[in-house]
Amino acid sequence: MSDRTSRLALANLWVAIAAFGVASAMALMQALSRAALDLPWRSARMYYLSVTAHGTLMALVFTTFFIMALGYVVAERTLGRPVPHPGLAWTGYWVALAGTLATVAAILSGKATVLYTFYPPLKAHPAFYIGATLLVVGSWIWGFVVIRSYLAWKREHAGQPAPLALHGMLATVIVWLIATVGVAAEMLFLLIPWSLGLTKTVDPELARMLFWYFGHPLVYFWLLPAYVIWYAVLPKVAGGKLFSDPLARLVFILFIVLSTPVGFHHQFMDPGIAASWKLFHAVLTFAILFPSFVTAFTVTASLEVAGRLRGATGLFDWITRLPWGDPLVASVLLSMLLFAVGGLGGAINAAYGMNAVVHNTAWIQGHFHLTVGSATALTFMGTAYWLLPRLTGRELELGLLARVQPYLWFVGMVLFSISNHITGLMGMPRRIYDASYGGSAVAHAWRGLTAVSAVGGLFLFMSAGFFILVMLGTGLAGKRFAPEPIEWAEPLEPVSPRAGLLDRYGLWTMVAVLLVLIAYAYPLWAHLHMQTYGSPGFSPF
Amino acid sequence: MNVHLYEKIWMWAAGGIIVAFVATVLITGIGGALQPPSHVETIDPTQVFKDPRFAHPGVTVDATGATVVAFGMMFGFTPAEIHVPAGKPVTFRMTSADVTHGFLIVGTNANTMLVPGYVSQFTTVFQQPGEYLIVCHEYCGLGHHLMAGKLIVEGAKP
Numbered sequence: 001m002s003d004r005t006s007r008l009a010l011a012n013l014w015v016a017i018a019a020f021g022v023a024s025a026m027a028l029m030q031a032l033s034r035a036a037l038d039l040p041w042r043s044a045r046m047y048y049l050s051v052t053a054h055g056t057l058m059a060l061v062f063t064t065f066f067i068m069a070l071g072y073v074v075a076e077r078t079l080g081r082p083v084p085h086p087g088l089a090w091t092g093y094w095v096a097l098a099g100t101l102a103t104v105a106a107i108l109s110g111k112a113t114v115l116y117t118f119y120p121p122l123k124a125h126p127a128f129y130i131g132a133t134l135l136v137v138g139s140w141i142w143g144f145v146v147i148r149s150y151l152a153w154k155r156e157h158a159g160q161p162a163p164l165a166l167h168g169m170l171a172t173v174i175v176w177l178i179a180t181v182g183v184a185a186e187m188l189f190l191l192i193p194w195s196l197g198l199t200k201t202v203d204p205e206l207a208r209m210l211f212w213y214f215g216h217p218l219v220y221f222w223l224l225p226a227y228v229i230w231y232a233v234l235p236k237v238a239g240g241k242l243f244s245d246p247l248a249r250l251v252f253i254l255f256i257v258l259s260t261p262v263g264f265h266h267q268f269m270d271p272g273i274a275a276s277w278k279l280f281h282a283v284l285t286f287a288i289l290f291p292s293f294v295t296a297f298t299v300t301a302s303l304e305v306a307g308r309l310r311g312a313t314g315l316f317d318w319i320t321r322l323p324w325g326d327p328l329v330a331s332v333l334l335s336m337l338l339f340a341v342g343g344l345g346g347a348i349n350a351a352y353g354m355n356a357v358v359h360n361t362a363w364i365q366g367h368f369h370l371t372v373g374s375a376t377a378l379t380f381m382g383t384a385y386w387l388l389p390r391l392t393g394r395e396l397e398l399g400l401l402a403r404v405q406p407y408l409w410f411v412g413m414v415l416f417s418i419s420n421h422i423t424g425l426m427g428m429p430r431r432i433y434d435a436s437y438g439g440s441a442v443a444h445a446w447r448g449l450t451a452v453s454a455v456g457g458l459f460l461f462m463s464a465g466f467f468i469l470v471m472l473g474t475g476l477a478g479k480r481f482a483p484e485p486i487e488w489a490e491p492l493e494p495v496s497p498r499a500g501l502l503d504r505y506g507l508w509t510m511v512a513v514l515l516v517l518i519a520y521a522y523p524l525w526a527h528l529h530m531q532t533y534g535s536p537g538f539s540p541f
Numbered sequence: 542m543n544v545h546l547y548e549k550i551w552m553w554a555a556g557g558i559i560v561a562f563v564a565t566v567l568i569t570g571i572g573g574a575l576q577p578p579s580h581v582e583t584i585d586p587t588q589v590f591k592d593p594r595f596a597h598p599g600v601t602v603d604a605t606g607a608t609v610v611a612f613g614m615m616f617g618f619t620p621a622e623i624h625v626p627a628g629k630p631v632t633f634r635m636t637s638a639d640v641t642h643g644f645l646i647v648g649t650n651a652n653t654m655l656v657p658g659y660v661s662q663f664t665t666v667f668q669q670p671g672e673y674l675i676v677c678h679e680y681c682g683l684g685h686h687l688m689a690g691k692l693i694v695e696g697a698k699p
Binding site: 113121269287289293355356357360437438531535540 | 570641653682
């Protein structure tokens with residue numbers, strides 16, 4: 001890595017780690033609160049504030065900054081040239097950081113307890129909306145720089161396919177650019193003018209449609225960089241090879257095409273959207289299961305290759321031959337196991353009619369802690385163990401904690417997630433400070449499981465604490481050493497030297513935009529032509 | 542593109558599973574048995590109490606079933622207690638008078654968002670007489686966890 005890009009990546013990585021640390025502390029408080037432990041600082045105000053801070057810092061800040069760091073590393077190391085436009089890249093960093101600080105200040109001062117979904121007419125301080133918008137603007141600059149890296153390389157390597165890791169990162173950027181159109185429109189046309197008092201009212205359903213236009217591809221913005229690690233780093237670190245390069249390319253292209261036109265599956269229970277359009281989005285949502293099914297095969301097959309290269313000969317002993325003590329390998333393998341359950345749960349959420357049983361219940365938080373909270377977050381933590389020494393030139397400190405940490409996360413997540421899936425099916429809503437409902441008998445039946453969930457939260461908090469300790473220990477006190485270079489997994493069979501259909505990003509972006517237009521243009525047009533009434537703002541916090 | 546035989550089998554199987562899922566959703570959805578609440582009707586959220594559609598919240602029962610008119614408002618439902626007959630179709634017509642709320646009858650699949658400016662409507666049948674807990678499932682402010690109601694399903698005495 002060039003020093004220039006290392007510094008840029010590290011600056012982004014440390015913001016991600018800091019956000020993760022603060023968000024973890026918030027999470028502990030919530031888990032204990034739900035179990036009705038009478039802690040001295042426990043109050044409804046603190047609980048809902050902490051839900052807002054946890055969601056915003058984890059889902060938007062930790063992920064975005066981590067992905068920006070990884071994006072710069074991938075761009076430089078796959079193409080073998082420093083990232084271009086360093087001044088612009090740093091500008092993007094400072095814009096995103098300034099925005100983050102404004103949003104966090106608004107949340108922590110209690111003026112923006114609107115949760116990370118910020119559905120109007122709940123109304124936060126303008127700094128919350130403006131700050132979040134700046135975070136997105138900063139990420140756009142990052143996306144521009146990554147695309148420019150690729151285009152500069154392509155001019156000198158006409159007709160060659162991008163290296164796979166960059167292919168995945170370009171897919172991430174394209175998904176993000178398409179997705180953020182929705183949230184930018186929501187912020188700029190609806191929420192920012194309204195929070196500043198320039199407009200009196202806002203249409204809550206229009207805001208929800210724009211939010212979920214953004215909100216579902218957001219999850220693929222989190223997931224695709226994790227897939228980059230699974231495809232392009234994991235086989236290498238595990239001592240194997242990538243089973244299939246072309247299918248990995250296909251997977252990323254399918255995500256470009258299918259990520260966005262599915263947002264109504266978050267709004268199955270909403271009034272104001274016709275059932276036929278919800279059904280259309282439901283069908284597309286099922287289609288997007290396909291690339292993850294393919295990923296399950298390719299990554300598992302790559303791991304089998306690794307196990308056999310490590311001397312396995314039997315049917316299943318390649319599993320035990322894998323380096324389960326390596327923090328990156330353990331993190332990714334455990335995150336994949338959790339994601340297998342989370343992905344199938346997602347199919348249940350998407351199931352149109354069946355969604356009524358789980359919508360906005362604790363099932364949902366059980367679900368997305370397996371996806372973004374495990375597939376993404378645990379993979380990113382494992383990646384940080386691999387990446388930080390290579391960026392800082394410092395050996396990983398407290399290695400034992402790093403090796404234990406993924407297993408603690410796994411145990412904590414199993415306890416947390418299973419109990420929340422069950423209480424959700426039993427009808428417990430998500431995001432509630434107190435689950436007693438005035439001594440209601442049905443609510444009483446949730447109590448044992450909320451305690452299990454809290455124990456899971458303790459494990460997760462301990463795991464997060466270990467992660468932060470390892471990061472700080474390595475960054476501040478790690479022994480200086482000459483790290484191994486950042487290298488990518490080689491495919492089992494040689495990659496075609498000619499770029500093919502799956503390397504035509506412009507074409508696939510156009511297909512994606514076309515599908516977005518089919519899925520959203522008519523419902524939005526119809527909505528804007530219907531007699532709707534604005535809603536004034538409320539700040540009941 | 543050279544695709545390994547096992548991977549081909551896997552991809553066909555995955556495609557088959559997805560087709561089965563989609564077919565299930567389409568058959569139950571288009572067949573009409575299983576639809577999410579998707580009523581399209583708007584209302585001025587600042588005039589809910591004066592609007593003739595919501596000025597008299599309550600339950601109307603006739604020979605064919607019942608209609609429930611209700612709204613959510615920080616931090617409760619009006620009416621707070623709803624009585625409906627068992628085994629007959631019950632149509633809920635609801636909205637919100639302030640922020641976005643949720644409406645879930647615990648132990649059933651009666652579930653909808655209450656979005657200010659919009660009327661939510663769905664029809665369901667409660668087979669099992671008894672008392673049910675109604676909860677708000679969308680964060681609506683610091684009293685969100687206190688927002689609850691009661692549904693009494695009245696059956697014929699055995």
